[in-house]
Amino acid sequence: MALLDIRDLVVRYGEIEALRGVSFSVEQGKVVTLLGANGAGKSTTLRAISGLAKPAAGEILFDGKSIAGLGPEAIVRLGISHVPEGRRVFPGLSVKENIMLGASNRRAPKRQLSDEADAMFDLFPDIRAFSNALGWTLSGGQLQMVAVARGLMAKPRLLLLDEPSLGLAPVIVQAVFRIISEIRRTTTVLLVEQNARMGLSVADYSYVLETGRIVLGGKPDELWGNEAIAAAYLGGHAKAG
Amino acid sequence: MSVGSDNMPATAPAVSTRPAFVRHAPYFIAAAIVVALAASMQFDGYVLNILMQATTFSIAVFGLSVVLGLCGQINLAQAAFFGFGAYAVGIGTTDLQMNYWLCLVAGCLAALAAGAFLGMSTLRLGGHYLAMVTISFQQIVTLVMINAIWLTHGPDGVSRIGRPALFTTSQGYLAFCVAMLAIVGYLVWHLPDTKLGRAMRAVRDNELAAGVNGIDVFRTKVSAFAICAALGGLAGGLFAGGFAYVSPDQFSFAESIVFLTMSLLGGVASPIGSAIGTGLLILIPEWLRFLKSVPGLYLAIYGLFVILIIRFMPDGIWGFVAAALDKWRTKIKTSPATKTLQLKPAMVGGDIVLEVQGLAKHFGGLKAVDNVDIAVRRGGVHALIGPNGSGKTTTLNVLSGLYKATSGRILLDGVDITTMPPHQRTAAGLGRTFQNIRLFRSMTALENVEIGAERPGNTMIGAGGGAALTERAMEALTFVGLGSRANEPITSFSYGHQRLIEIARALASNPTLLLLDEPAAGLNSTEKLELHELLKRIAAQGLTILIIDHDMTLVSEAAQHITVLNFGRRIADGESMAVLRHPDVVSAYLGSE
């Protein structure tokens, strides 16, 4: 049984149908990427899984149990951690405080959290020096590291990563993806990416979203070079649907 | 403001050829009858007092319906402005032996000036400031009334206040006040359909969009606030003549709250609501006199009322009734305009309509836009593209004046607009739409587009009369295919149609350059095809378009010229097909290894 199973998911924002019946699954221990142009519905899919968006129809099964309709606080307690687009690091809290708050879904004494956060810096050595710096003083790459570290503090069984490469220079993008390939050893990852090349490079399986539907799915080597991928990002030929 | 709900009954401005005074004759006839009744019926003193109070209070509450209802700003010092008028007439006609009319005008002007000053010092800041500053002002005015005994007679108040020679009897004076009420009521009732009134409603619904459509947001708010204060002053002057006695406790903060409750209860959006609320809150305490025997009890109930109205009936009694009536009213279909929309973009500058030189926008250390040059050629479609977070929307916001440029220059048709506020750029010929649609949601499609057509400097509306405006707006709506639904409220349109209305609003202003911010976002494929057709028709009339979009099919087919941004920098610029094949562009979109 897949860890996450999504069936015919529909999400509406008022008049707009952002997802028009999306189905896919994520197997335990794998990295799955959702690719697609802006506005295709990638972020909305993650928001629906983590409880930020209410599904209008369809099923979201986590470990075989339906989680559609639960609030974000309940879902993160079940073991799904969402690192949203834009990092959303608390600007007025220090890096370490941000990371410690990642464990808010479980009960633990402050000292233990502090130790865990320190241990987290082993995975993210680049931000160790900024442990006491406030969130707003960091650069984009550092913020992304803090956001992922914070997401991992929840000890999730499934990590949702939304556009970790957004706005980062190529060198930093590579650093971030090195970390993702570290994470995959212990945690299942559902990754949303606009950077198709990077998204495919770490994935076990990928889906391509277009205007709220999945149009393509396959292993990275099957997808790379597929015309549909280029078309989804750069247009090129008129498409129906 | 409609205190946070969107379902405002929209007054349908059916295109009529009859002059206003003919159409509104029934109102004046009815008003004349009421005035005659007030003058001739025999009331006892008690009833007369209640009527006098209701009439004068209503005028003060009309003021709140302008500032709160139309413009969405708060005023918690209406009793203080009321006091300005009352004391002007009080002190003027007794101590200073001045003519009543002079005092009345002086009171209004004093209130107007005080209101304008408060507004100007505070309205650039958020609404919380305005609320607190008006409360503080209210307290100061009360302090002065009590303590400046040489001027105000202190807590004793001013008695034996005079009336104008024409209306010395109470009955006659009442008739005069009712006549004033009818006149002010008429003006406030029709204010929403004037240029200033439309500006106020636009500011209430969406400040950002109001500015981008050529409305001076700050001046509009200050005007609303000053009008409210002046109406308070007028009401106070009338009140002083009516009761011949004024004292500080009549103009306290508690009275400001009473005015506010009256306005909220009746419905902030309309003078009818104001009159209903005022009448009820004057009569109910009279019926429940026993409540007044316990000090504080009826004000406590007012406080509770305020909370309950805000929670359960945000549009007040009249808003509730009007919404119910609206359901019964059949939708008036409009006939589409017969003439095609004419776009005659100004052509002052040379070959280049928009010239951006070395533009930069930094947020702290983040260089969102960094040293970008763009040259948009006249009469074409120019696209600005780039991956998410590359600085496109920031660029657009700097171009339309929502952000200040850190450095660089922006020339629109030869005019330097770099430092202009949004409404002046619009006047200079810039039109734009928003990625997340920003329409005025309490208005009809037609009213929205009329606000666009009203752009200062629009040469296509002649002298700018109501009929010319409506005609221009109808043409624009017809141009985007929605001419027959002009009188429907925005909320009844689909998302795709709302996008079209936003484009029509920009087109109606006859801009020199049209900025489209992700017009295809959220559209389905049929709607995208329609949008593409529309862009072609716009371009065919010679209007220059600068478009941002993620739909590369649309961009590559519609635009002749593309500029690509990444990390805030320009990475490619040139003819469309060449740019899209540029290796830097491909790797920016698909990612590099």
Place this chain on the structure above:
Amino acid sequence: MDLVLQLLFTGIGIGAVYALVALGFVLIFRATNVVNFAQGEFSMVAAYLMVVCVEMGLPYWLSFVLALVGMALLGVIFNLGVYYPLRHRTYLPVIIATIGASILLANSVLAIYGPQPQVLQGWFETPGIQLGPVYLDSQYLLIIAVTIALVIFNYWFFEHTMLGKKLQATSQDKEMASLLGISVSTMIMITFIYSAVLGGLAGILVAPILFVSIQMGSTIALKAFAATIIGGFGDVAGAIIGGLALGVIETFGAAYVSVPYKDGFAFLVLVAFLVFRPQGIFGERVAEKA
């Protein structure tokens, strides 16, 4: 010079009360983006609760505890009855509702207790001590001491406890906080309780100096609001310093300019700041530190 020192002492004492109420304002504003116009009434209600308890013959310390428990309860009711139902609306309806709540609270107390101002004894028997040229009133000393203690507590609470961090996180980004498993509605509830207790504490402390009256709430609230603007809106340190500054300005104004217009100085300072420096003393700091 002696007079100046004496006035400075009095001004800081009064300013400390404004600072406490301003702190309550700022905490609620940061958590909910709403300015609570009933913040001053929290002080007024607490002072009356204290008067009621003392008149019933309860010991002073017990009255104090009961009054603060009552304030915590009021904070809960206020959140559930006024803020929570309107949390998804724009700021204007919420402002108006808190104004309604302020009127309701003030006039309910008036209806129950009548318009005569009440007198509350100070905590100490000794009226004060003479220190050189300055007479230190014991109640003023108490106010200053409690304020210092609270500022320290506040710092410890927000900087060194996980709960404090969660409150800060909630006020900075509610959606992100909920994604981490922080219960946003609980955090907002705690904020309202804490603010009501702070406001109540200020009211109880200032009561022996002023008369306990219906108007004390709105007077204190206006001063506290002016204090937050002077300090920089939404800034915790700014609120405290703004409060102290306003207390001193007002005391000197009353002594050297005019007593009847004492309450007007706050307004003048407020308008001066709005016109010349709307961001307040600390306004330009980018940091969102509590």
